[in-house]
Amino acid sequence: MTRKPIMAGNWKMNLDHVEATGMVQKLAWTLADKEFDGSTVDCVVVPPFTDLRTVQTLIDGERMPITLAAQDVSEHDSGAYTGEVSAAMLAKLRVKYVVVGHSERRQFHAETDEVVNTKAAKVLAAGMTPIICVGEGLDIRKEGRHVEYTLNQVRGTLAGLTAEQVASLVIAYEPVWAIGTGEVATPEDAQEVCGAIRKEVADLYDDATAEALRIQYGGSVKSGNVAQIMNKPDVDGALVGGASLQPEEFAAIVLYQKLPV
Numbered sequence: 001m002t003r004k005p006i007m008a009g010n011w012k013m014n015l016d017h018v019e020a021t022g023m024v025q026k027l028a029w030t031l032a033d034k035e036f037d038g039s040t041v042d043c044v045v046v047p048p049f050t051d052l053r054t055v056q057t058l059i060d061g062e063r064m065p066i067t068l069a070a071q072d073v074s075e076h077d078s079g080a081y082t083g084e085v086s087a088a089m090l091a092k093l094r095v096k097y098v099v100v101g102h103s104e105r106r107q108f109h110a111e112t113d114e115v116v117n118t119k120a121a122k123v124l125a126a127g128m129t130p131i132i133c134v135g136e137g138l139d140i141r142k143e144g145r146h147v148e149y150t151l152n153q154v155r156g157t158l159a160g161l162t163a164e165q166v167a168s169l170v171i172a173y174e175p176v177w178a179i180g181t182g183e184v185a186t187p188e189d190a191q192e193v194c195g196a197i198r199k200e201v202a203d204l205y206d207d208a209t210a211e212a213l214r215i216q217y218g219g220s221v222k223s224g225n226v227a228q229i230m231n232k233p234d235v236d237g238a239l240v241g242g243a244s245l246q247p248e249e250f251a252a253i254v255l256y257q258k259l260p261v
């Protein structure tokens with residue numbers, strides 16, 4: 001089965017809604033220049049909440065081949081949760097993907113697998129697709145427990161989801177030690193864990209579900225290393241931080257050329 005590659009640019013807490021306009025326009029121009037129409041790769045931008053309306057209006061108004069995503073969502077439906085944004089609010093803004101369980105949320109906001117699992121379920125219930133982030137820190141990697149640790153996060157964050165739901169979603173493997181450090185996991189490191197995740201999903205569900213699931217690698221991905229990483233059989237895309245803030249660079253990642261295997 002062929003899975004459609006998905007390249008997502010996570011802007012994190014960068015670019016206000018005015019800056020976002022320039023960023024998305026430059027990205028769209030660069031993609032249009034190369035006649036990119038979104039049919040071969042999903043190009044996703046993940047702006048801060050305050051930019052979502054502006055970016056959505058641009059994308060829809062200009063029919064850009066770019067899909068909108070959010071960086072987080074509330075685990076609650078509505079009500080007295082000051083500062084939270086619900087899945088229904090995001091769906092109404094035509095957000096298609098929602099990142100849940102990013103390592104920065106886990107680290108700075110103490111999000112557990114249980115919370116991430118609840119958020120993923122809310123995203124699915126609202127008709128959107130979660131991008132569930134997993135991945136180990138440096139200490140775990142040094143102890144050689146990275147596969148076991150990451151698979152435990154996979155089991156925890158997928159708990160209670162149906163095979164159909166899991167087949168539709170995206171898991172992003174982001175080793176924390178490779179985020180924003182310039183330290184890229186080797187393509188073999190990425191494949192080791194992404195392959196193990198797919199096998200775990202086959203064991204938890206079935207082969208068809210595992211084959212359909214898309215798995216991204218994230219951590220210091222750039223235009224210069226994306227093709228090597230994408231050449232690995234179980235890597236279906238990238239979750240890009242720093243490099244997604246430069247429109248030409250992110251466009252080059254989206255337009256990466258497949259290397260001969």
Ligand SMILES: O=C(CO)COP(=O)(O)O
Pocket residue numbers: 010102174178179180181182218219220221239240241242243
């Ligand atoms: O955390 C990331 C994407 O969500 C990766 O960030 P960098 O690409 O800046 O390493």
